């Protein structure tokens with residue numbers, strides 16, 4: 001039985017459960033349930049605080065977990081667990097911020113105090129940047145209030161829309177410390193059977209979300225130029241048509257590029273250009 005950790009609340013919880021459900025796994029219905037057994041798929045899901053998931057997977061108690069890249073790097077369990085796949089949701093930057101106009105670069109933090117809930121991540125980054133004389137102040141949350149209340153000169157926190165910072169009269173400065181998203185982590189070393197299957201399924205969900213299926217007809221002599229526009233994942237499927245001067249082409253395309261590709265194909269001479277969604281796939 002594969003044992004998998006899923007965030008029980010917070011920014012990643014709903015999207016993680018939705019993705020697992022889309023991949024065909026049974027998820028809990030009641031927020032109070034701590035464990036859910038999906039017998040048919042041979043997986044047991046444990047609903048845990050996202051911050052703790054790295055600890056469970058890193059110590060070898062659980063096989064796989066979904067957490068945030070920033071939380072994983074903050075937990076300092078890299079020796080026991082590793083990031084195996086980005087999941088394309090829960091995207092946010094981890095950034096320095098301070099009251100508007102106070103700082104413009106990280107180097108100016110010399111001798112200052114920086115409040116954060118991610119002190120492992122911040123301390124290591126400060127070391128890498130050779131900013132040895134910056135004091136890290138640990139807070140559990142709502143760090144945006146730390147400067148106003150006098151316990152820090154700047155903060156390092158998760159920034160998604162930037163609305164929380166703005167409301168606190170603050171702005172980011174310097175380069176982002178890191179870019180985070182939801183990730184799958186696995187314990188290092190031998191992987192039990194079943195891990196590749198769950199990862200293939202989640203990859204299928206990701207691809208089905210990010211790609212669309214494009215069909216079109218094109219005169220044979222333009223096929224090479226059309227194929228260059230829609231190379232597909234492996235290569236496009238080419239089928240004969242009753243009219244021997246034409247062929248039908250079928251290819252997966254990134255959803256974000258679809259309208260531009262349809263315009264380009266039409267201008268090239270393609271006709272009957274159809275787009276359909278991909279319900280599920282295995283790549």
Ligand SMILES: Nc1ncnc2c1ncn2[C@@H]1O[C@H](COP(=O)(O)OP(=O)(O)OP(=O)(O)O)[C@@H](O)[C@H]1O
Pocket residue numbers: 009010011012050051067068069070071090091092140141158159160161180181
């Ligand atoms: N708008 C957001 N706010 C907070 N975290 C976000 C946001 N968008 C994505 N995330 C990600 O979600 C994870 C944090 O989740 P969560 O908010 O549940 O943790 P937490 O702040 O430690 O918990 P809590 O706020 O319940 O004490 C991080 O990986 C973070 O990058």
Ligand SMILES: O=P(O)(O)OC[C@H]1O[C@H](OP(=O)(O)OP(=O)(O)O)[C@H](O)[C@@H]1O
Pocket residue numbers: 140141142143144157158159160161162163164165
């Ligand atoms: O850029 P935004 O879209 O405004 O989102 C970022 C904010 O959301 C998170 O707080 P959360 O709600 O997790 O509260 P917390 O600080 O108590 O953890 C994070 O710590 C920021 O404060």
Ligand SMILES: [Mg+2]
Pocket residue numbers: 010141
């Ligand atoms: Mg939070």
